[in-house]
Structure formats: structure tokens, C-alpha cells
Amino acid sequence: MAEDRHGTRGRIQAVALELFAEHGYDATSLREIAERLGVTKAALYYHFKSKEDIVRSLFDDYAREVDELIAWGRRQPATAATRRGLLDRYLDIVVRRSGIFRFLENNQAAMRNLESEGTKEVFRERMRALIDLTREPDAPLRERMRASLAFTAVHVGWLFFQDEPVSKDELRAVVYDIACDLATAPRDAQLSTS
Amino acid sequence: MAEDRHGTRGRIQAVALELFAEHGYDATSLREIAERLGVTKAALYYHFKSKEDIVRSLFDDYAREVDELIAWGRRQPATAATRRGLLDRYLDIVVRRSGIFRFLENNQAAMRNLESEGTKEVFRERMRALIDLTREPDAPLRERMRASLAFTAVHVGWLFFQDEPVSKDELRAVVYDIACDLATAPRDAQLSTS
DNA sequence: GTCTATAGACGGATAGAC
DNA sequence: GTCTATCCGTCTATAGAC
Numbered sequence: 001m002a003e004d005r006h007g008t009r010g011r012i013q014a015v016a017l018e019l020f021a022e023h024g025y026d027a028t029s030l031r032e033i034a035e036r037l038g039v040t041k042a043a044l045y046y047h048f049k050s051k052e053d054i055v056r057s058l059f060d061d062y063a064r065e066v067d068e069l070i071a072w073g074r075r076q077p078a079t080a081a082t083r084r085g086l087l088d089r090y091l092d093i094v095v096r097r098s099g100i101f102r103f104l105e106n107n108q109a110a111m112r113n114l115e116s117e118g119t120k121e122v123f124r125e126r127m128r129a130l131i132d133l134t135r136e137p138d139a140p141l142r143e144r145m146r147a148s149l150a151f152t153a154v155h156v157g158w159l160f161f162q163d164e165p166v167s168k169d170e171l172r173a174v175v176y177d178i179a180c181d182l183a184t185a186p187r188d189a190q191l192s193t194s
Numbered sequence: 195m196a197e198d199r200h201g202t203r204g205r206i207q208a209v210a211l212e213l214f215a216e217h218g219y220d221a222t223s224l225r226e227i228a229e230r231l232g233v234t235k236a237a238l239y240y241h242f243k244s245k246e247d248i249v250r251s252l253f254d255d256y257a258r259e260v261d262e263l264i265a266w267g268r269r270q271p272a273t274a275a276t277r278r279g280l281l282d283r284y285l286d287i288v289v290r291r292s293g294i295f296r297f298l299e300n301n302q303a304a305m306r307n308l309e310s311e312g313t314k315e316v317f318r319e320r321m322r323a324l325i326d327l328t329r330e331p332d333a334p335l336r337e338r339m340r341a342s343l344a345f346t347a348v349h350v351g352w353l354f355f356q357d358e359p360v361s362k363d364e365l366r367a368v369v370y371d372i373a374c375d376l377a378t379a380p381r382d383a384q385l386s387t388s
Numbered sequence: 389g390t391c392t393a394t395a396g397a398c399g400g401a402t403a404g405a406c
Numbered sequence: 407g408t409c410t411a412t413c414c415g416t417c418t419a420t421a422g423a424c
Contacts, residue, residue, distance in 0.1 A: 202407080202408095233407090233408065233409090234408070234409060234410080236407095236408070236409065236410080236411095237407065237408050237409075240407055240408070241407090
């Protein structure tokens with residue numbers, strides 16, 4: 001699960017993310033992280049200046065990756081193909097770094113209390129930028145909500161249905177299909193059909 | 195925001211939910227709850243035997259309401275109209291008790307660590323039951339995922355777009371529309387159109 | 389880079405008076 | 407039903423040896 005890294009610093013990040021996602025940020029103490037690593041708390045403080053600094057370092061990796069995606073999206077023409085490419089690439093990120101997405105989904109309240117400015121807004125701001133790339137900012141509410149749900153569908157679809165007896169490729173395809181449907185301008189709703 | 199109640203016990207529940215939703219469950223101390231109420235910690239312990247007991251009491255109210263909805267759904271024929279009625283009524287619950295839904299969305303990790311069995315699964319189990327009412331349990335993955343996203347759309351749509359400059363009635367209508375679209379058997383996807 | 393030891397704060401929970 | 411006072415545990419973070 002944890003994307004193992006080289007060096008002690010990377011191992012701390014991997015183990016911390018694992019525990020944060022498993023038991024929650026608040027409920028995970030530095031003692032637990034140190035014990036699973038086979039070192040002491042004080043050793044962690046050599047690599048990170050605080051508990052919050054650890055989570056901040058995890059955010060930075062995530063933010064850099066999504067920022068690149070946003071930059072890519074801004075270079076493309078505003079077509080349906082671009083929107084699908086955006087979702088496709090976003091899905092790649094979620095698949096590859098599912099640990100941090102699971103963590104973010106489950107610890108929103110804990111993240112809101114962080115001291116360092118910027119950290120708490122990292123998630124929300126990137127989401128907003130992605131939605132704006134999928135729909136014009138002044139599009140009607142219904143369209144912006146559907147665009148927002150396209151990304152939510154990527155999170156929920158990939159993370160909640162991990163235990164399904166289907167291959168990861170198939171799961172990914174289903175998620176992609178549903179997300180594209182949401183990101184695509186809707187046909188007239190035919191709600192009265194059975 | 196807090197649905198004010200009569201009696202000290204009810205006031206504790208209202209203030210606790212307010213603070214839990216605002217700062218998170220772990221980050222909210224009994225001292226804070228007591229201070230906002232103008233009483234002492236010990237007074238809380240007269241009404242609730244522990245911090246977890248407070249959150250448990252909040253869950254009970256939510257669970258009872260959703261259980262009634264599930265029971266209603268099971269009495270209805272499995273038609274498209276029933277599915278829409280399910281979403282309509284579920285939306286009513288989310289609108290009326292948005293406090294606890296916001297809390298649940300933001301504190302999933304904290305809830306996972308609760309001692310008392312049942313409490314942590316309350317949310318997930320009800321969700322599963324609602325999805326099964328909207329789609330057959332053995333429906334293809336794509337259909338179950340869309341059904342699941344219909345309810346997620348109700349949460350996200352209502353809670354995330356609260357600040358939009360539209361009336362609550364209009365917001366509710368948009369959420370309902372999108373959720374119904376997800377809960378309705380899809381037409382053939384037309385992904386290649388612009 | 390990692391250790392032991394400890395400071396200092398705050399949390400949940402209880403005892404017992406009123 | 408609410409209070410004061412307190413116990414006891416755990417946490418983050420630091421100091422200083424190796």
C-alpha cells in the first residue's frame with residue numbers, strides 16, 4: 001500500500017501515511033510511527049520539525065502532482081477530449097497515490113485545524129481549479145455541480161469499491177466511464193422512464 | 195445551525211454536534227463543550243457516561259430516521275418512482291439534519307476508532323441498504339456504483355454548495371435532479387459528442 | 389542519526405460536597 | 407444537576423549524551 005521510498009525520511013513518510021489513513025491523523029501518535037519503524041520519537045524530530053510537518057510533506061507531493069495536471073489542462077483547448085483527458089490523468093493520480101486520497105477523505109476535520117496556512121486549503125483549492133477546467137466558472141449551478149461530482153466519483157468509485165471481485169483495470173474503466181458521463185454536458189434528463 | 199432542543203441533555207447534544215462538525219471530534223474537548231454551555235465538565239458526565247456516549251446519542255437520532263426511510267423503501271414496489279421517492283426523502287433528511295451529515299463526512303477516521311460496536315458501522319451499513327434498494331445487490335458494478343454515487347451526490351451537492359447565490363429550494367431541486375439521473379438506469383453513453 | 393530522559397500541557401474521567 | 411478538585415494517562419516536543 002505505502003509507496004516505499006529510499007532513506008529514513010521516505011520510510012517515515014510511508015509509515016506515517018499508512019497509519020494516518022488507517023487510524024486517523026489525530027489518533028496516530030509519533031510514538032506509534034516510531035515503533036512501527038523501529039526507531040524512537042526523537043529520531044523523527046531529526047527529519048521533521050513537528051507532526052504537522054510530516055503531513056505537510058505528504059501534501060507537497062500530492063499538490064505538485066495535481067498542479068502539473070492543472071497546468072497541463074490549462075494548455076489544452078477547452079474541448080470534451082480535454083475534459084476526458086483531465087479525468088483520465090486524475091484517475092491515474094488517484095490510483096497511484098490512493099493512500100493520500102484515502103487519508104484526505106477520512107481526515108478533513110483534522111486537517112482543518114492545522115496551523116500552517118495553505119496546508120488546509122490545498123485540497124479544496126486544487127479541486128476548484130480542476131472543476132473550473134471542466135466547466136466554465138460561470139456555468140450554471142447544475143453544470144458546476146456535475147463537474148464537481150465527476151471528480152468525487154473518481155475518489156468514491158476507486159476507493160470504496162476496492163474489494164469488488166473485478167480486476168483493477170475493469171474497475172478503473174467503470175470509474176472513468178461514470179466520471180466522463182458526469183463531466184459531459186447532459187442530455188435532457190429522461191427521468192420518467194422506467 | 196444546531197437544531198436546538200429542550201432540556202440540558204438536548205443542549206449538550208446540539209453544542210457538541212456544532213463543535214464536532216466545526217473543529218472535528220478528536221480536536222473537541224469536553225472542556226470546550228462545557229464552556230460554550232456555561233457548565234463544567236462534570237455536569238456533562240451526569241447526562242452522558244463518556245464522550246463517545248454523546249456521539250453515540252447523535253448517531254441514534256440519525257439512524258432511526260434513515261431506518262424508517264429504508265423500511266418505507268422496502269414496502270414499495272421496485273420501480274423508478276420508488277427510487278426517486280427514496281432520493282427525495284433522503285434529501286429531506288440531509289437538509290433537515292445537515293449538521294450530522296457534515297460531521298460524518300468530515301470525521302470518518304475519528305469514528306472508525308470508537309469503542310462501542312455498531313457505532314462505527316452505522317453509516318456504512320445504512321448506505322449499503324439504501325443502495326441495495328436503488329439497485330439489485332447483484333446488479334453489475336457500474337449500476338451499483340452509480341446508485342452509490344446518487345447518495346454521495348446528495349451529500350456533496352447539498353453540503354458543498356451551500357454558499358451558492360441560489361435559493362435553498364433551487365439548490366435542492368438541482369441536487370435532486372442530478373441524483374435521480376445517477377439512480378436511473380443509464381442510456382448508452384454518448385461520450386464522443388462535444 | 390539515533391538514543392534516553394523528561395519537561396510541560398492537556399485530555400478523559402471520577403469523587404464527593406452542595 | 408451542577409460544582410470544585412484531582413487522578414492518571416498520553417501526547418508533542420526538547421535537551422543532551424553517544
